[in-house]
């Protein structure tokens with residue numbers, strides 16, 4: 174059987190994270206495994222820096238990236254994406270009651286992960302905010318909690334997870350869905366000439382959606 178090597182940056186629950194027994198877990202892992210089952214392939218998962226995922230994919234260190242990654246026009250110049258597997262939006266969080274809206278973040282330090290769509294959006298659309306890049310969202314949230322950051326900017330589903338765990342944090346402003354920056358949903362990335370794998374993944378995704386597996390996984394990881 175084929176082996177499909179997936180890569181991700183696993184500090185991003187519920188999409189991907191490393192559990193207490195050092196295993197990579199999450200919605201993306203379960204979804205990839207479900208697609209691999211359809212394709213009768215063996216899947217492997219590698220955890221590495223988010224901003225190195227696309228370069229390493231192009232360099233053939235693995236075959237696909239599944240990492241809560243937005244399908245954006247800019248990334249599509251470098252890689253090909255499957256059909257979207259999740260509808261996405263972005264959200265700022267801070268200590269409850271500290272900032273009324275995004276305008277109040279002017280001159281404040283806002284953390285996000287290096288190489289993400291959140292970073293690009295902040296730098297382009299909010300030059301008045303100090304964007305502080307992190308290797309992982311986990312470290313950004315730590316710095317928010319210990320006061321080294323004023324806010325963190327990330328994907329709504331992920332940010333909601335932190336809000337659940339930290340009752341003194343809250344959303345600032347509304348969800349942001351700007352397709353130029355946050356694309357048309359999350360997708361699996363493959364190399365541009367790898368149409369064979371792209372087709373297989375799209376077929377597998379369609380099957381996993383049609384047979385109810387997707388729905389089961391969705392409610393496993395995104396229940397409110």
Ligand SMILES: NC(=[NH2+])NCCC[C@H](N)C(=O)O
Nearest residue numbers: 182185240241242243289290
């Ligand atoms: N596994 C991760 N750390 N993912 C970060 C993804 C952030 C954002 N959705 C992007 O595509 O840029």
